[in-house]
Amino acid sequence: MRKSLLFYIVSFVLLMGVLIFFNRAFRQLSVYSEYTNRHHTVYNNYQELSDLVNNAAILTPDLVKKDSAPGIRRIFYADTESIIRQLNLLKGSVRDSVNVAIAGQLDLLVRSELSWLLASSVPDSIIQNKATGHIASFRKIDSLITQGMDRTNFLVQYRKQQVDTEIRKVRTGMVVFIVLSGVLLLYAILNLFNQQLKGRRQEKEIEVVLNRIHEGVVSVDKEWRYTFLNDAAMANHPGNKKEVIGKVIWDIHPEMKGTIFWDKYHEAMITRQMMEIDSYYEPMDIWFSVKVYPSADGLTIFYKNVTESKRAEQKLRQTLREVTDYKFALDESSIVAITDQKGFIKHANKNFCRISRYTLDKLVGQDHRIINSGHHPKEFIKDIWTTIANGRIWKGELKNKAKDGTIYWVDTTIVPFLNEEGKPCQYVAISSDITERKLAEENLQKSLKELADYKYALDESSIVAITDQEGIIRHVNDNFCRISRYRREELIGQDHRIINSGYHPGDFIHDLWVTITKGKIWKGELKNKAKGGAIYWVDTTIVPLLNEKGKPYQYLAIGADITEGKHAEDGLASSEMRFRALIENSSEGISLTDRYSNNIYRSPAAQKMMGELPKGNTLGLTHPADMEVIRSKYELVLKSPGMPVGFQGRFLHASGQYVWLEGTLTNLLHVKEVNALVTNFRNITERKEAEEKLIKSEEIYKTIASSIPGSVICLLDPNFRFLLIEGDMLEKIGYSKKQLLGNKIQDVVPPEIFAVTRKNFEKALRGETVTVEATRQGVDLISRYIPLKDKNGVVYAIMTVAIDISELKQAQRHVIELNHNLEEKIQQRTEELKKSNRELEAFSYSVSHDLRAPLRGIIGFTTILEEDYCSKLDDDAKRITSVIKTNTMKMGYLIDDLLAFSRTGKQELMKTTVDTDSMVNEIINDTNQPGIHWDIHELLPVNADINLLRQVWVNLVSNAVKYSRNNKQSRIEIGSCVNDGFINFYVRDNGVGFDTQYSGKLFKVFQRLHAPEEFEGTGVGLALVEKIVSRHGGKVWAEGRENEGACFYFSLPA
């Protein structure tokens, strides 16, 4: 640049020289020309003079002649006057000394020779004399004229030569001028061209750099025509660069119209402000992060495809939402509590609070034993702790105590959560309320026990046998064995007729069978035959046990030994007295009535049973509900004399209560000695009530068993025959009551399932209680096999209780799966994040290193230039070197600030309690600015990253110093206060302040409200402050007015 300037100066000087030279030459030329002209005039004058003198000389001889006419003289005179006039003319025109001398001489000569002629009075004679003498004088004049003409001629020639020289000089000057200006023009053109070339090369270099970066870079001019695209940008543009450049962006991307990108680009174009867009671009299905910078005549757009990171973020967010949903579902459906590794409750959900009746704040921090019911033995509790402390999951049922002492049962799964060392750090207990089920189970156990007690009582007091519907003996009790003298094995499986004595007539036996096969109870006295032929009498009640169709499938015979009484009866048969005594002493009531049922006689036993009744109609004592049956029996009796008719029913006792009576009514009207209807009966109230109670309690148990939701409860005999099945789960797992009841399990259940369950049944048969979990038809069941034992410990039936735990299982599986997936996802995300952090670190490293080195070079070498070539640089050059240095330094600061800015985003926060007071004082000391009035209030300590917080303070304090330095007296106030859980800090100065309408821009990167000439800076400082504070969960804001100072605030969580 300087070289060309030098060249221009030299060229200019030369040109000026040439022009001066020209000027002088021209002036010279004109002078010389004038001289030449003048000499010409002189020459002409000489010539004229010479002609006139010659004329005079020619005339002279004529004049001398005597007869010269006065005309000639006149001519001569005129001539002479012309000569004198001419001479005067000549004298006036000559300048040079020679000619002046010649002219003088001429004048002298002419005047002396010719003046006399002019005198008019001169006589002709004189003239003749003189004229003759002066012809010589004329010659002399002529020679003088010739001399003068020669001289003048010479002068003319000389000047002509000089003019020629000047003309040559001008011509040479002209050539030099043309050549010089030609060269200058050429150089200027070349220089211009060179500069353009250089500019283009720089553009090329920038283009190479831009092509290397991964961001897309696009430039457009004012008319939205592409002026530049880098390689990365071509991924989003069709064709090659040459085709795209020059086209209008909206023609290439018409679908962009109406998107936020279109709006923002236009806004940037109009406002000439940098814009940032971070948005989804639907036409390409891509997320773009775009920065738009206004450039000289349009916009430069940097953009990046951030779809992957955006998608990942969205996915993560969704996963988190799912997890939250799962947690919500779990919280809603289950009882959840979290304890730390020592068993202190950290969290309990709503359900937990509800069931335990504690409020959440009463639970948190408490030992979990707060809900311990004390029910479980120590070993059980110890087992739970060893399981979960080893990191395994524990499942089981727990009995807990609520705040008000209520006991509740929960089916609980405790999942230990492990820390990195594999040690449990907390336990999560998920439970479901099974209190009802547990209570039902307990009740069931109790009723089964009661049933067993009844059975025991019955077995002890009576002779009991059970036959199936074919009459085959299935069960006999010890009393039966004793009286029949058979061993049990000899009886079981035999026909009941083994003890038939053959005493009873066929009708009697038939009647018995008809009664019981109809499902009715038969009562009567049976004469049986024991082993060895001994006869015994049994007062027997046969109860048919009905299946669900109401058909008997088994018969239960309960009897009492009445052999002795029968023997006595036989002995006394002959005597009425004996009969009477018999009747009077019989425990059975006997009464006689007439055909109209009016009472005739009541035995004492009958009176005891019925109370002291007035004589009268006995039929009227019948309970209204039984009346119809009894009446029909009565009519039957009247119709069929001699045939005993059995009855059973409720009759009014004298006390006003009804008693159950059972007996036979016989029409003996035709027997003269009797002539009455004979009734013998027993009070069976107690038995009836017991029966009813039994039926009722059985009903209760059935109801309980069938109403436990999600369960199946079965009772099987030792041959695995289903005796009882209840519960709503049966059909769900693929069976029906009808299919199973009364059948053996191996006949109705698929063999593969029986193969699995068989060992459980066998274990139960051996007296063990077995609990297993299994899946049937997709239903998860927990099944318990409970042996029912008689007093000797012999198992007589097996009860199985199966409960549907599908929902629980599914929830468990879900939780496990969820945890597994979550961990995997978190790990994956962590890896991705780590990788991108590493890349960013590498990038900032190379930025800090590689961008700095050339800057250092520029400054270093500029400094060398200043130091070593000081003498050769003029003031402007020195100024320029300092400008270069200032700008390079500025770029250095910019790099530092940008690095600090980008680093803030990814650094991990290392929070400690920071002594703000001493930190700020230290920073103020470091500013080292005299003449500032500091007003420092109490600064509260705060929990923050010490290095980042220092950066915040340094930036705010140095800003306050910088923007108030033009004041006569700078005044800076710093303070803090607590406000709503935050600590607010502020830095107030009385500096230049700012226009409130731009306060939104204060904290944006690269946004400045002052020109760099006014206040230096990079526009990163406050952006950095904002970033650091917001990373701490705080806020920044500012107040201020132009020329009235500013106040910057920031808040950090207390």
Place this chain on the structure above:
Amino acid sequence: MNPNSVEVLLVEDNLSDAELTIRELKKHNMTNNLVHLKNGEEALDFVFATGSFAGTRDISYPPKVILLDIQMPKVNGMEVLQKIKADQRTKMIPVVILTSSKENPDIQKCYDLGANSYIVKPVNFEGFAEAIRNMGFYWLLLNQAPA
């Protein structure tokens, strides 16, 4: 120059930085026995008297100080530092790390490897000159090398 009487070994691939460094040292007459090498490989050859320096150098005449740039092609400064500090014969040679990088992990890593000083070359020339000058004064004039 006798390769055994070298006082300053400057290892720097950036020729501009090297020139500035040498110039500043020269200003204060500290370049009498200075050798400038342009990469880590040469530096290791020089220090351990191997490769192109085999035969001409004796390992028992160490330089007074090594000025080492971190970011270099082939063998970088970190590796050179590690090898020098790992060898009993050379580990007492003072090594001053000169780098553009202010990044924390680098500083930590260099000190871990046994660097004696770590100087960040500032962008501004006065700072740079001062750093080089002070470093030269300290290691060449003040510091007492082990006998």
